[in-house]
Amino acid sequence: MTPPSPDVWEIAIEGSGTGVWDRNIVTGDIWYSASWHAILGYTPGELSNQIETAYLRVHPEDLAYVQATMQAHFEARTAFYEVEHRLRCKDGSFKWVLSRGRVISRDAAGRALRMVGTTTDITARKQVEMELQVLADLDDLTQLPNRRHFRSRMSALLAELRQGRLAQASVMMIDIDRFKAINDSAGHAAGDAVIRHFADLLRKNLRADDVIGRLGGDEFAVLLPEMDEPAAVMLAARLKQAVSTSPASLAQIVLPYQVSIGIAGIDPGARSCDAALAPADTALYQAKARRR
Numbered sequence: 001m002t003p004p005s006p007d008v009w010e011i012a013i014e015g016s017g018t019g020v021w022d023r024n025i026v027t028g029d030i031w032y033s034a035s036w037h038a039i040l041g042y043t044p045g046e047l048s049n050q051i052e053t054a055y056l057r058v059h060p061e062d063l064a065y066v067q068a069t070m071q072a073h074f075e076a077r078t079a080f081y082e083v084e085h086r087l088r089c090k091d092g093s094f095k096w097v098l099s100r101g102r103v104i105s106r107d108a109a110g111r112a113l114r115m116v117g118t119t120t121d122i123t124a125r126k127q128v129e130m131e132l133q134v135l136a137d138l139d140d141l142t143q144l145p146n147r148r149h150f151r152s153r154m155s156a157l158l159a160e161l162r163q164g165r166l167a168q169a170s171v172m173m174i175d176i177d178r179f180k181a182i183n184d185s186a187g188h189a190a191g192d193a194v195i196r197h198f199a200d201l202l203r204k205n206l207r208a209d210d211v212i213g214r215l216g217g218d219e220f221a222v223l224l225p226e227m228d229e230p231a232a233v234m235l236a237a238r239l240k241q242a243v244s245t246s247p248a249s250l251a252q253i254v255l256p257y258q259v260s261i262g263i264a265g266i267d268p269g270a271r272s273c274d275a276a277l278a279p280a281d282t283a284l285y286q287a288k289a290r291r292r
Contacts (some may be wrong), residue, residue, distance in 0.1 A: 041090035059086035096126040142199035150213025161268035170232035179218035197248035
């Protein structure tokens with residue numbers, strides 16, 4: 001059987017979201033198939049065949065990674081080249097692509113001479129992955145960061161404090177008082193309404209760079225970068241006032257509630273998130289005890 005011509009291979013992958021490229025590493029020339037051009041919205045002949053102009057289409061945040069991965073393969077430190085990155089389209093937008101390739105020719109000294117590969121549009125998959133990541137990070141009821149994501153943000157804040165990129169920070173631990181009684185007397189829908197109401201109240205009263213998390217049940221936490229403990233105490237007083245003057249409601253039924261708040265400055269030397277949160281957790285316990 002006669003092997004198919006390159007034109008047959010091109011027809012086979014046309015419309016598949018995959019394009020072919022062939023690079024002369026010595027001269028810096030690179031050839032792209034028609035389907036490769038189509039991924040980025042170009043027609044054949046519109047693009048330069050010089051590799052330096054190709055790098056200009058790579059997203060600036062991805063360029064160093066792409067070049068380093070390519071160089072590692074040139075130097076035979078990897079069996080093949082494979083990288084996910086973003087490319088700029090003709091209209092200025094960016095698409096996520098998966099580029100795969102392999103050096104198919106080397107000189108006697110092992111220097112790479114020619115490399116061929118494919119580029120596949122993976123934008124739709126990346127979009128789904130990002131949407132799933134958002135869902136994994138958010139509490140379903142309040143759309144606030146969940147416990148896992150809050151702890152991740154807490155770890156990042158601790159690192160910034162240790163590195164001196166933040167001068168100080170505080171944390172608030174918050175519980176809704178007698179939340180079980182709300183559920184028992186008015187039903188779980190009322191309890192959910194109170195949770196959502198308080199989440200919205202936090203959003204309205206905190207700064208854009210403050211980090212709010214729902215840790216579970218009626219328990220919330222707030223990271224306050226560049227805020228000392230006295231300022232956090234004043235903020236807590238304002239939050240309590242807002243809760244008192246703006247109760248939750250469900251089906252025109254008013255649902256008054258109160259909150260207890262524990263406040264502490266964050267110790268940059270804390271060895272873990274739990275250690276960093278412990279003083280505020282203790283302060284919360286004391287605040288709740290005073291309400292009993």
